[in-house]
Amino acid sequence: MSDFLSQDELDALLKSFSEALPEEDKKMIEAIVTLIMDPASSALGMIVGRETRIKPAQIIQTSLKDFITKSKEKIVLADVKLSDALQLNLSFAMPASLVLKIADLMMGGSGEVTDQNVDEIKLSALTEALNQMLGASITLLAEKAKEKVSLGKLEVKLVEDVENISTLFNPTELLVCVECQLEMENGSSSSLWLFTQLTAIKDVHEKLFPSKKQEEEEKVKVQPAKFEEFSPAETQIPPQPSEIQQKLELLFDVPLKVVVELGRARMTLKQVMDLTVGSLIELDKLTGEPVDVLVNGKLIARGEVVVIDENFGVRITEIVSPRQRLYSIRETNGI
Secondary structure: OOOOOOHHHHHHHHHHHHHOOOHHHHHHHHHHHHHHHHHHHHHHHHHHOOOEEEEEEEEEEEOHHHHHHHOOOOEEEEEEEEEEOOOEEEEEEEEHHHHHHHHHHHOOOOOOOOOOOOOHHHHHHHHHHHHHHHHHHHHHHHHHHOOOEEEOOOEEEEOOOOOOOOOOOOOOOOEEEEEEEEEEOOOOEEEEEEEEOHHHHHHHHHHHOHHHHHHHHHHHHHHHHHHHHHOOHHHOOOOOOOHHHHHHHOOOOOOOOEEEEOOOOOOOHHHHHOOOOOOOOOOOOOOOOOEEEEEOOEEEEEEEEEEEOOEEEEEEEEEOOHHHHHHHHHHHOOO
16 A cells, blocks of 8 residues: 555545435435425425426535536536525526426426526526525425424526526535436436535434434433443443545644734725824724634634733634535635
8 A cells, every 4th residue: 555645535435424424314314405495396296287206316525616526518507595493595406408398398398498598488487486485495394393494585597607506505515415317207307406414404303303302312322331431441342444444544743824814904006005103993892792703714623812821822612513624625625
């Protein structure tokens, strides 16, 4: 085994850490997506006049920017917020061919489209279809939650700029990406994708399936006591590190640029030229507001300013997950 990582190995390693999801998380996500998509597919079937089924097929983690960049077809994105009892931001990504097919069927066509232009009329038709589909989903979710769930305004657009993709998510933010298979009764099928945040969908699952959550917590409480009694620490044999762990450890000494940003200000050229010793610059942060901690230009944490001996420091109060930190490093090519 080589002691050093090639660039290809490094990219693959970081990608595997960012995309991998535990099986229990996948099952949880699939349960929520099924609750959303089952009534939505029934509503779509009524809209287009064909029996339709939408079911989750694959679940990974990726960013919208990565997804759009790798797509071989133009993508239409629909952003929407769920509020009240369930707080969840959703982005639906659809290939242009599917959008055109749905719009044509809604207008009485056969669904066989030759014009590949996604214009405002087609986007309006898709918006109407999604409103009805998600309206059906909200009804089921509200019944399950036994509380009111509200649907925000849909924002639908053809993506043309990878830096300005979604109104809800940062283009490079690591999101749950659920690929769903849409099948119609005539045998045609297509994929569509749902993007959301892992923490948010976990919160929704906990509200909709509280008994399952409690059972999992009880199992966790029982397990450690059993191992402490029958497996003393001095007799345990530490697991041997795998090859991928050994290679990952090679990254730990790579220096990264860490910047704490106290705040920013916008000034005109005249204001800058008028600065003198003793001038005050008002920043966009309030007193006591957390400062941003950036690694290679990516925000990974927030904290409060403290004094350590004679130096300033930061006490972390919020921080992204280790997986998100690895992903941010990969995005900025910082290593």
